[in-house]
Amino acid sequence: MRPFEYERPGDGHGAVATMHRPGAVFLAGGTNLVDLMKLGVTSPELLVDITGLPYHGIETRDGVRIGALVSNTGLARDDTIRRDYPVVSEAILAGASGQLRNRATVGGNLLQRTRCRYFQDVTKACNKRSPGSGCDARDGEHHDLAILGASPQCVATNPSDLAVALSMVDASVHYLGPHGPAAISVHDLFRRPGDRPDLDTNLPPGSLITAVVLPECPIAARSRYRKVRDRASFAFAAGSVAAALDVRDGIVHDVRLAWGGVAHLPWRAWAAERALRHGPATPEHFARAAEEELAFAKPLRDNAYKIPLLRNLTVELLRELTP
Ligand SMILES: Cc1cc2nc3c(=O)[nH]c(=O)nc-3n(C[C@H](O)[C@H](O)[C@H](O)COP(=O)(O)OP(=O)(O)OC[C@H]3O[C@@H](n4cnc5c(N)ncnc54)[C@H](O)[C@@H]3O)c2cc1C
Known part of the structure; x- marks a missing residue:
């Protein structure tokens, strides 16, 4: 060092x-x-x-304001979060280990870097770590990398489980930037790699995240997070689903769906949500809607398995959420 x-x-x-x-x-x-x-x-x-900065609190008023330095454990255990946004608590508990979650913070979780092994190995070509050097992952060991929204320059995935849940609830991220305080929707915070994979987010350089705000989101009270990984703990998502569902008289009244482990950003499944709304709450309809979103997938040689994985995980979770 x-x-x-x-x-x-x-x-x-x-x-x-x-x-x-x-x-x-x-x-x-x-x-x-x-x-x-x-x-x-x-x-x-x-x-x-x-x-040592004063961003350690969780306040409830018009939604929930979570200080950037709240530990992952503190957030997952918070009573309001567990009651009103269970998807957030479950997403955190699906990641890392107890010791790591005690130490890790909300802001750090959102800005953690990709786990692509070529990014982490300085002997390999990686446009994210070393712009213009190439991408060894494309033709290399990429079974855990992106199937959605990638670019010729980068196929890395975003590793954060929390970010997937925050995307599902339309959270916003508050920060102190070079020009003072500002906020950005979590959907605009993260970005596709395009030809600048070295940039993970759209935050102005040098910005300090101060808080994450969850808007009031009644549907989130019936929400869940499911994650598939290579081993049972201490592993990042091969694919994950955050979902909330409101079914009335057998018809999908409202739904929220976001996927993790499949893109450079938490992937909000907007097309699947549109397809689901006002349709029957049946496994067949759930599968068709997931496939509408997965039509955007461009898998690499060794990660096409993520397509059926995401479809099946989505169907399974929506079935669980159906009353
Ligand atoms: C073995 C292992 C397994 C793991 N498994 C998972 C998993 O399954 N799922 C998952 O989601 N995560 C997992 N993690 C990642 C873990 O959640 C992150 O390491 C952690 O959340 C990062 O938080 P931190 O506070 O330690 O950040 P730090 O390491 O301190 O910082 C990370 C980055 O964020 C920046 N940063 C931190 N706070 C702020 C802020 N307030 N404003 C601006 N920039 C900031 C730092 O400059 C740095 O670039 C795992 C980690 C390990 C080591």
């Missing part, structure tokens, strides 16, 4: 001000950043420790 400086700013504006210094990065729980430093994927010159 290379030498670096370390600072603990006293407030959010002070933290953002340090970001004009070369090689400065925010340090929250460190569970992703420090690993990447050890691997040589990133070599910051200044770690700006934000854990």
Whole structure:
């Protein structure tokens, strides 16, 4: 590991001000950043420790405002979250381990980097880590990589389970940017890789996430998260589904659907939602709707299995949510 400086700013504006210094990065729980430093994927010159900043609370008013430094465990265990947004709690508990979740923060979870093995191996070509170097994943070991929204430059997936649940509930992310406080919808926060896979998000450089806001979302009280992975714990999603369903007299009145492990961003399944609404709450209809969304998929040599996986997982979860 290379030498670096370390600072603990006293407030959010002070933290953002340090970001004009070369090689400065925010340090929250460190569970992703420090690993990447050890691997040589990133070599910051200044770690700006934000854990002392006052963003540790969860407030309930017109929805829920979650401080960026709330731990993953604290969020998953919160009574309001478990009652009104169970999908958020389940998504967190489907990831990492108890120890990691105790340390990891909400802001850090959203900005964790991809787990693509070519990104993490500095001896391999990766446009995300080293723009213009190429993408060894395309013809390499890519069974866990993207089938939706990828580009010739990058087939990495977003690793965050929490982000998938936040997409399903239309959350927004509040931040302190170079021009002061601002907010962005979670749908606009994450991006497709296009020809700039080095950019994971649309946040202005040097921005500090201060909170995530969940809007009031009555349908989310009947929501769930399902994840398929290579092993039972400590593994990222091969595919995951966040869903909420409102069925009245056998007809889908309303639905929310987002997928994880399949794209550079949490994939909100808008086409499937449109196909589902006002149709019968039957497994056949659920499968047809999932297939409408999956028509956009462009699998690689070894990851076409994700298409039936996503369809079946979606059908299974919607069946569970059907009264
Ligand atoms: C073995 C293992 C298994 C895991 N499994 C899963 C899993 O299955 N699912 C899953 O979703 N996650 C999983 N994780 C990832 C884990 O959830 C993340 O490492 C964690 O959430 C990151 O949070 P952190 O606070 O430690 O972030 P850090 O490591 O401190 O930071 C991560 C990034 O976010 C930036 N950052 C942090 N906070 C802010 C902020 N407030 N504003 C702006 N930038 C910020 C940092 O600069 C850094 O770039 C796993 C991790 C490990 C090590």
